[in-house]
Amino acid sequence: MKIVDEILKIDVVPGWKKDTIITFPGKGNQVQRKSAAADLIIGVEEKPHAIFKREGNDLITTHKISLSEVLTGKTIKVTTLDRREIEASVTEIVEPDNEIVIQDEGMPSANRPGEKGNLIIKFDIVFPSQLSTLQKCQLRKIFNEVD
CATH class of the missing domain: 2.60.260.20 (Urease metallochaperone UreE, N-terminal domain)
Incomplete structure (x- = not known):
């Protein structure tokens, strides 16, 4: 096993709501040598706005x-x-x-x-x-x- 640095790009779509999920298949950790890498899952959060x-x-x-x-x-x-x-x-x-x-x-x-x-x-x-x-x-x- 080796550590790999990779930059993944997310194109944020206007209007995405809280808890929108973005999945990168096979880009997560690999637990065992013969197993496939897990999926990397990212959840979107919304910051409160001062006016709206x-x-x-x-x-x-x-x-x-x-x-x-x-x-x-x-x-x-x-x-x-x-x-x-x-x-x-x-x-x-x-x-x-x-x-x-x-x-x-x-x-x-x-x-x-x-x-x-x-x-x-x-x-x-x-x-x-x-x-x-x-x-x-x-x-x-x-x-x-x-x-």
Whole structure:
């Protein structure tokens, strides 16, 4: 028996998911002299991303939005994994469980070339930490809740 150094090439396919297995037949250790070398098996792992969470082929991100923007609208900019900037307009009043779904801007499908998941934008509503008496009064007038 002898030790052999060999460089093996892995062409990573965009969209591979956690636990994808790559097998190199006969490239593992040889336990006994007359036995064949074992297969070398490599498993893919995903690192957590600071902005996106993956669910299947969908990418999910959370965007902070102020209470004022929740009520009046806003254009949101999201930088994708491939560094493109996508704009999404919030035109309706955002409720706590609302989300924007942008078709075909998620992860590519490893099994279906050309197909992608969706980009899902969820909202984290930032409420003001305090309001003056005047601001409270003005809000009551706006919402027709005058005492």
